[in-house]
Amino acid sequence: MRDLGTGFGYLLKGQRWMARHGRQYGFGLIPGLITLVLYVAVLVALAMWGGDFVSWATPFADDWSSPWQGLFRGFLTAVLFVLALLLSVLTFTAVTLLIGQPFYETLSEKVDRDVSPDGTAPESGLPLWRELWISARDSLRILVRALLWGVLLFALGFLPFIGQTVIPVIGFFVTGFFLTEELTAVALQRRGIDLRARLTLLRSRKTLIWGFGTPLGLSFLIPFVAVFLMPGAVAGATMMARDLLGEETERELQEGEDPSPSGV
DSSP states (O other): OHHHHHHHHHHHHHHHHHHHOHHHHHHHHHHHHHHHHHHHHHHHHHHHHHHHHHHHHOGGGTTOOTTHHHHHHHHHHHHHHHHHHHHHHHHHHHHHHHHTHHHHHHHHHHHHHHHSTTSOOOOOOOOHHHHHHHHHHHHHHHHHHHHHHHHHHHHHTTSTTHHHHHHHHHHHHHHHHHHHHHHHHHHHHHTTOOHHHHHHHHHTTHHHHHHHHHHHHHHTTSTTHHHHHHHHHHHHHHHHHHHHTTOOOOHHHHTTOOOSSSOO
16 A cells, blocks of 8 residues: 555655746646647537537437426436546546647656656657657557446446445546556657556556556546646656656655756
8 A cells, every 4th residue: 555655656746846847847738738728618519519419319309298308318418518527537638648749758858867867868769750659549549448447437327325436436546547557658658668568567556556646637627737737747657657667766856856956
């Protein structure tokens, strides 16, 4: 259980690193702001026209008497919006990382150099288009896995008592795991570690991953918080990736000190 606290510690270290590097923080906010605008537009459109879509998709209910038609379609509209919110939480990180691949690659490299004892950072050596392709392909695979889990947990949510207590907790842990996979992928992909190997690596330290990703996933439920935490989350995930691989980390940074005179 100690790994739970260690994982949460990396989340805090990442945020502290960004607090000491204001210029990098502003740089890292750009992808999240772009993604936020896109997601808000989609959710607003769904809120405005979701009912119309449900009515169009359920023509068999046109002749139902009141109040059953309204209750049925109202329930489906609510379910559609809840699923959209869940999907937005699960995919926000993946879409932001895809949009911000060049931004976060640069940020992750700077964190690696800052915490590495020899001041170096691994480099993939791949052209940008190749890195974007690998990132998009892997994100799609993770999204499919996350959606399967989401559908399963949504169905289990109808079970009496368990569906309203145990299942939501499991859902947050599942969300935390997939969020962490997406975030650590920035540093691990740069080291040439493919998706299957990354998943195996993360499963070997599940409590560490949950300690990092679960509170992050919970915070992402608060509007706009994800945008401001993303740069620090990438920084913390880079530090945690070094831990997962057994790479040395400069002791001063592990203890929360900034060895550079300027802090930039």
